[in-house]
Every structure is written in C-alpha cells, then in structure tokens.
Amino acid sequence: MLPPELLKEGERQMTICNACRYCEGYCAVFPAIELRRNFTKADLTYLANLCFDCRDCYYACQYAPPHEFGVNLPKLMSQLRVETYREFSSPAIFSALFKKNGLAVSLITFAALAIIMLLVLGLKGPGILFGIHLGDGAFYRVVPFLAMTIPALIIALYGFTVLLMGAVHFWRETQGHLSEMISLSDLWRATKDAFGLTYMKGGGAGCSYPDASFTYSRRWFHHLVFYGFLLDFASTSVAAFYDHFLGWQAPYPFFSVPVVLGTVGGIGLVIGTSGLMVLKYQSDRDPAEAKMLTMDVAFLALLFFTSLTGLVLLALRDTAAMGTLLVIHLSVVVGLFITMPYGKFAHVVYRYAALVRYAIEQRRNHSVNQ
Amino acid sequence: MQASNDPYDVIVIGGGNAGLCAAITARRAGARVLLLESATKDFRGGNSRHTRNIRAMHQTATAYLTGPYGEEEFWDDLLQVTGGETNEHLARMTIRASEELGEWMPANGVRWQGSLRGTLHLGRTNLFMLGGGKAMVNAYYNAASRLGVELAYESEVRELKIGDGEFLSAVAIRNEVAHEFNARAIVVASGGFEANIPWLKEYWGEAADNFIIRGTKHNQGQMLKELLKHGAKPVGNPRGCHAVALDARAPKFDGGIVTRLDSVPFGIVVNKEIKRFYDEGEDFWPKRYAIWGKLIAEQPDQIAYSIVDAKALPLFMPSVFPPVKAGSIPELAAALGLDPPALVTVVDKFNRAVRPGAFDPASLDFCRTEGLQPPKSHWAKAIDTPPYYGYPLRPGITFTYLGVTVDEQARVIMQGDRPAKNIFAAGEVMAGNILGKGYLGGFGLTIGSVFGRIAGREAARYATS
Numbered sequence: 001m002l003p004p005e006l007l008k009e010g011e012r013q014m015t016i017c018n019a020c021r022y023c024e025g026y027c028a029v030f031p032a033i034e035l036r037r038n039f040t041k042a043d044l045t046y047l048a049n050l051c052f053d054c055r056d057c058y059y060a061c062q063y064a065p066p067h068e069f070g071v072n073l074p075k076l077m078s079q080l081r082v083e084t085y086r087e088f089s090s091p092a093i094f095s096a097l098f099k100k101n102g103l104a105v106s107l108i109t110f111a112a113l114a115i116i117m118l119l120v121l122g123l124k125g126p127g128i129l130f131g132i133h134l135g136d137g138a139f140y141r142v143v144p145f146l147a148m149t150i151p152a153l154i155i156a157l158y159g160f161t162v163l164l165m166g167a168v169h170f171w172r173e174t175q176g177h178l179s180e181m182i183s184l185s186d187l188w189r190a191t192k193d194a195f196g197l198t199y200m201k202g203g204g205a206g207c208s209y210p211d212a213s214f215t216y217s218r219r220w221f222h223h224l225v226f227y228g229f230l231l232d233f234a235s236t237s238v239a240a241f242y243d244h245f246l247g248w249q250a251p252y253p254f255f256s257v258p259v260v261l262g263t264v265g266g267i268g269l270v271i272g273t274s275g276l277m278v279l280k281y282q283s284d285r286d287p288a289e290a291k292m293l294t295m296d297v298a299f300l301a302l303l304f305f306t307s308l309t310g311l312v313l314l315a316l317r318d319t320a321a322m323g324t325l326l327v328i329h330l331s332v333v334v335g336l337f338i339t340m341p342y343g344k345f346a347h348v349v350y351r352y353a354a355l356v357r358y359a360i361e362q363r364r365n366h367s368v369n370q
Numbered sequence: 371m372q373a374s375n376d377p378y379d380v381i382v383i384g385g386g387n388a389g390l391c392a393a394i395t396a397r398r399a400g401a402r403v404l405l406l407e408s409a410t411k412d413f414r415g416g417n418s419r420h421t422r423n424i425r426a427m428h429q430t431a432t433a434y435l436t437g438p439y440g441e442e443e444f445w446d447d448l449l450q451v452t453g454g455e456t457n458e459h460l461a462r463m464t465i466r467a468s469e470e471l472g473e474w475m476p477a478n479g480v481r482w483q484g485s486l487r488g489t490l491h492l493g494r495t496n497l498f499m500l501g502g503g504k505a506m507v508n509a510y511y512n513a514a515s516r517l518g519v520e521l522a523y524e525s526e527v528r529e530l531k532i533g534d535g536e537f538l539s540a541v542a543i544r545n546e547v548a549h550e551f552n553a554r555a556i557v558v559a560s561g562g563f564e565a566n567i568p569w570l571k572e573y574w575g576e577a578a579d580n581f582i583i584r585g586t587k588h589n590q591g592q593m594l595k596e597l598l599k600h601g602a603k604p605v606g607n608p609r610g611c612h613a614v615a616l617d618a619r620a621p622k623f624d625g626g627i628v629t630r631l632d633s634v635p636f637g638i639v640v641n642k643e644i645k646r647f648y649d650e651g652e653d654f655w656p657k658r659y660a661i662w663g664k665l666i667a668e669q670p671d672q673i674a675y676s677i678v679d680a681k682a683l684p685l686f687m688p689s690v691f692p693p694v695k696a697g698s699i700p701e702l703a704a705a706l707g708l709d710p711p712a713l714v715t716v717v718d719k720f721n722r723a724v725r726p727g728a729f730d731p732a733s734l735d736f737c738r739t740e741g742l743q744p745p746k747s748h749w750a751k752a753i754d755t756p757p758y759y760g761y762p763l764r765p766g767i768t769f770t771y772l773g774v775t776v777d778e779q780a781r782v783i784m785q786g787d788r789p790a791k792n793i794f795a796a797g798e799v800m801a802g803n804i805l806g807k808g809y810l811g812g813f814g815l816t817i818g819s820v821f822g823r824i825a826g827r828e829a830a831r832y833a834t835s
Contacts, residue, residue, distance in 0.1 A: 019628035019690040022422060025483030037688055059508060060501030061628050062419050066412055069621075069628075203500050205481055212508060274588030 002083045005042055010080060013071050014039040014047070016063055023057040025203040028193075028358050029073075030057075035365060046174040048080035049347075049354035052199045054207035055216070058287040067287070078289035085346045088166040088173070098341035101291070103300035105343055109335030116143070116331050120323070129323040130254065136249040142323045143330060155337040160340035163349045170353050182356065188365060190355035197222060210282035218279055224272030231265025232307070251317055262310065269307035273300045299344035302336045377402045377552035378520075379539055379833035380826070382559060383527050383593055385409070386416030387503075387815055388797025389509035390558035390831065391822025394478055396557070397517045399830035404551065405519055406542050408526035408560075408588045413624070414507065417585035417769065417798070417814075418559050420626040421503030423496040424475075424819065425812035426468040434482040437494040441465050444495075447810060455806025463778055464804055467820040472497060475819070479509030491656075496812040503815075525549075527560070528592060532600040535784045537793045554833035555792040557825045558782070559818070562770035562798045563591020564611060565623060570767070573609040580672035582616050582766040587623040594799055597774050601785040602793075606771035606802025612809050613663025616766030618673060619691045629760050632686035633693075634662060635749050637678030638720050639763070641669040644703075644712040646720070648662070651738070653749035655686075660809050663765040674763045676704055677717070679755045683730050693759035702758045721752040769814065773802035780825035794825035794834055
C-alpha cells in the first residue's frame, strides 16, 4: 500500500502543477498532468514513473520551498517511485528489501562471495583456487560450467519473472488492460524515448543535476551505463552461443567478439557508473529522497564492481590471481542478479511501461483534438 | 552607517527582469556593476518570477511563434488596451526594440518553448520562456554572475541621496546595518508599490486590507517614493492598479498564477448580500478578468462568490483550491456561509431568465438572459445540475500604474522637465509611460527588457565616459 499521506501530498502538488503548467516544456510528466483533473493512486503511480528526476521543474518552480506551497516534484516523485517498486514486487517478504536497499544489496553480495569462496575451497581446494589455469575451459576448472550457469540461469529467470509480474501489476494498476491494443507506433515512440533518454534533455536544456545549472552530463553517463550494460549482455549471449552451439570454451582471445563487446561495455559501465556516482555525491539533497539515493548508489556500485572485476579478471586471467578474481566477479554478478527485481534495476520496467502508457495517451488525445 | 569607499560605476536597484537586463548590459559595456536585491536568493526576481511569456514584435513565424506580429498590429493592440494613455514615441520605440529580444534573451541563457496548448491564445504574439519566469530569472542571475556583476541579496535600499538632480549615493539595509553605496550612475528597477498596503489604503481605504497581492511582498514602492520626493515627474494614475478576481483562499503574497479563477463566465457571481452585480458573460474572460478585481473591491467586505454547476466544471482551467461542493443550492450556500433561501431565490430567478440558445464556450454565443438586472449576455445556462460548486473571490493586485517619467534614454525626468543625468529607470517603476492603463499579456516584460537594456547601456556610458 502506498502511504495515504503520500497520496494526499501527491494530489496536492499535482493540483498546483495543473493550475500553473509553466513546466510543460521540460518533460512528459506535465503534458500528462494536463490531461487529468483528479490525481488518484493510479495517476500518481504512472506520473511518478514517467519522471526522470531531471529536476528542471524544481529550480524553475515559483512555488518550491521555502514558498508556502512547498512544491517539490522530484522529491515527491522519488518517494512515490520507491513505494511503487516495493508495492509491485513480489513476494511481499522480499519486497522488504526495498526498505534498506543499500544494506540488503551489500549483505547479499557479501553472502554470495562467502558461499562461493567456501564452496570452491571446500570442493576444489586452495591448490585449484590459487593455481594458474590456461587454455580452453580454464575458468571451469575453478568453477565448473554447470555450477556457473545453472544457478545463474535460475536466478535470472526468477528475476525476470518477478519483474514481468511487476510490469503486469503496474499496467493493471494504472488503469490499463492487458488486452489493450498497443500499436507498434506507440511501442516505437516509447522505445525511442527510452533508448534516447528524451526526457533527460529537459526541453533542450538538459538536467539540473547535480545543481541548478543545466547540463547533459547525467544523460551521457546514463547512456554509457545503459549501452555498456547492453554490450555486456550481448557479450554474454555471444559467449553462450559459442559454448553451446560451436563448442568453443571460454576464455576467448582478446580480439574475439565476446571479449571486445565485454571490454567496451565494461569500460562504458565503469566510466558511466563512476560519473553518475560523482554526480549523486555532488547532488542537491533538497529535491532528493534518501531511500532512492541509497538504492541508486547500491545498484551503481554493483554495476561498477561487476564491470571492474570483469576487466581485471580479463587482464590477469593468465596469472595465479585468476581463481580469486573469478570468484569475486561471479559473486558480484550473483549479487546483481539476485537484487535485480528488488533494487534500482526495476526502474527499467516501470519507466518503460509508463512511456508506453504516455505514447498511447498522447496519441489518443491528439486524435481527439484533430 | 558603513560606507563603501570604492565607488561603483553603476548600481542597479532591484533584481527582477528589468534590473537584470540593465546589470548585464552595463557590465557588458565595461562598467563595474553592483545589483542590490531586497529579497532572499530563494525569492529573488520580484514579480518576474511569476511571469510566463514576453510579447515581442517579429516579421515571420518561427519555431516558437505561429505567425508574424508587426509594429502596427502591436501598436493597435496597445492603443486599444490603454485607450490612448501611452506615450506613442516611447511605445513605438519599445515595440521596435522588442524585435531583438528573441535573440538577446537566449544569448543570456533564456530558453524558449513551443507555443502553449493551454487556454492562453498567445502563441502568435508572445514568446514563452521554457520553465517560465523563474527559469528566466535564474538564467539572468547566472549570466550576471558569470560576467562579474556583484550581487547582493537581502539588501533593501531605503534612501537615495540626490542633490540638484544628480544621484550621489544609496543607503541600503543589510543584516540590519545601513550601508551607503556610491556610484556614478544608478538604475532604479525596483517595481511598483502594490505590496505596500498602507499606500494602497490612501486610494482604496480600508478595503485594501482585503486585497491579495499576486506577486512579491518586496514591491513596497520605496524607490518610487524617493524619486518622487526628489522631484521626479510622476506618470500614470496613482489610484490605478491591475486587479483581477482571485480565489479568496490564496496566500496574501506570491500566489502567482495558480490562484486565478476562470469560472466566472460559466456561472453567476454574487456578493455577500447575495446580489449579482455585473454581467458575468459580457465578453471573453481574458478580456474581462482584469475588471473583476475592481468590481469585487467595490463590494461589501471585498468578497464575492462564483457559483457554477456540474456542467460548467470542465469548461475552465482547474484552479489550485478545490471548489466548495454541495448537492443542492441551499447546502452550497450554507457551506459558503451565505443565506440559503436568498441564494435559492437568486439562482431560480437567473434560471428562469435564461433564454435557449446554442451554447458555445469558444465564441460569443449570445446564450443570454432576458429581463434580468444585471443581464448575462453570453454563456448563460441554467444552474441546475448537481453537484454545485462555489469559489470565494477577492481582488488580486498584479501591479500598480504610478511611476516616474523617463525619456528615450531611460533617464528620469525631474523638475522643470529636465532629465537627471545619472538616474535611470526601467521596468514597472516607469511602465506607466507606455502602459498608462489596461493590460496586454507579456508586455510588462517587454517594457522591462527594452528599458532595462537601454538603462544599462546609458548608465554605463555615462559612468565610464
């Protein structure tokens, strides 16, 4: 349940925005507000997930604190988003992970590290862990292929299921029907807006992030993270294809497709996540929600360590450090996968769903007006 | 009193649009500039922080404007709203100079947005600032700061020392300590006196206590008073102010745009004695809303009530305060603190007087009353569909018209019609030269920007020559 006082506050602030409308050039949230007169839980859920936290509206707002109207949309939207991520994730017992996300993510990752390390030491012994392994299947001599892939697949499948259920839940909650005709053009528009980060452009100004001056840096860092992540995903997929269909076993040569994709993606992720973390560190806390900030940092840190350990592993894979590095890398990846549906990664799902809803809504509104 | 020994070239008093344009221009011209702003950093920018768009002449449509708007049409619009209370020479100069603003403003950090799709039909004549007036003010403060204008917040100027028509120094209060600032020239851009209730009372009596001030509480008119005391030639009707109908629940100051109410033409308006007092459907609301402030100011206790039914609710922009809602007229009256039988009588009488017609909120539809005093000429429909809604209304003051006379170099005209050599004025404090009466959307910013730039240029020229 979203806290009633938060819903009430949301309705109050949206009503002020709807009577003002000065910010409508910044992003999708304001045109979406303008189509409404009342702001129910469903509307607030949708609008909050349409917000990219660019903060342009906050600094442009004549009613921002200390004005007695106290309009602070970025903070309100972040509070609502934390609550929607929690509400739409399942099962309820795990949704609690959203409450202390930074702590949860760290504990899960360290637990994964401890378990994997103990398993390798116990089942393989220190000789294997600290030995030098070269040639085909070198990694699998430390962690056997099935032990590496089966749990990972199960965890990934689980995460995917939870997120999909969340998306369905979100769609229903925001008054959408599953059977609703989604046209290709709506999906295309939403995809373009998601892949291009349209609403981090602030109507041409960029984000007011980390402070009141406009900049595109947040958008570029986010692009590095997003496309770095996709490249790493592609790298893993190609490697799986090599292994499964061609029988080529990792490690692959430096100039093979999986390694090049993984390296470029990994470097993008390291730069992107570091950049975003620096921006978050510098950012103005007045329009921020502490819980969201913690969740952001936890996710960014996991992505950062995933790519960093991957890159170091690549560089030192022919040395005696390989075994230890592999265990550390796999542990961080496990931490990332387990917490995916219970952390900031969830924003990918709800943001995209909100963008699709926006595309549908705007198309309908335009066809009514014509 | 503390004195600053190193004199500035130019001191700008007031950090709204006009003052910022003056400070930026003077600094670009090479002057050492100090800008004194009475508000805190959060509330800087005077009434400019509540603005939305600026009226500017242009020859062709652009990415942000839907069609051309030439000098003659602009001038005709101004002539119409002022009824001739304008200085044609200064007005035409302002109109022509406004053409440069479309480029000058972005060069100083302001961004435009495509025309608004809301209820204001200004997409052809007015440029809309992305994010509105506060975003514009923020951009100007950044530009000024980058250029090296010295900015002082919470610095309210109380006194101008003027000898023989020449500015000598300004005394400002900062942290409760008086500081005396010397400069070779001064630009007064400190707005009107609409937030000065005792001053408003001189013309409106006790009624002024019930006025809501739409903009900043800092527009006390202190600099206007100082200039007039030292012999500046006044311009504009001292009693004149732009007064609109606002939601009575609005904050006393700085409520800005959201407290306006557009419900009037779609229902009836009664005073606390439950009498209608003016034709609610006389003309389109954008052409009439500015007379309703004065109309309500003339009612007992300066309060009125807009009454509409469920049919009317979707026809006007939502306002910030939810309407008082009731299932019947007597219940609505009770909720508004009015006499229920009296309101029932007024509504019944109105409903009986409504003639059938083709209702159209987008045109003058002549859906009207017959045999009713005062009549309702357009958009008259029976108030008969529950739930019923009521909004309390009060006069809301946007700005005052009284100012100081200036010449085309923005110099303040002193006694004997002589221009002061180093006293310049820009913005609301001199807007009465051009807009002596009435209202033209986005034109206050035009006057402030054009005269701010002129004042900055001329002050720098005088100070550095």
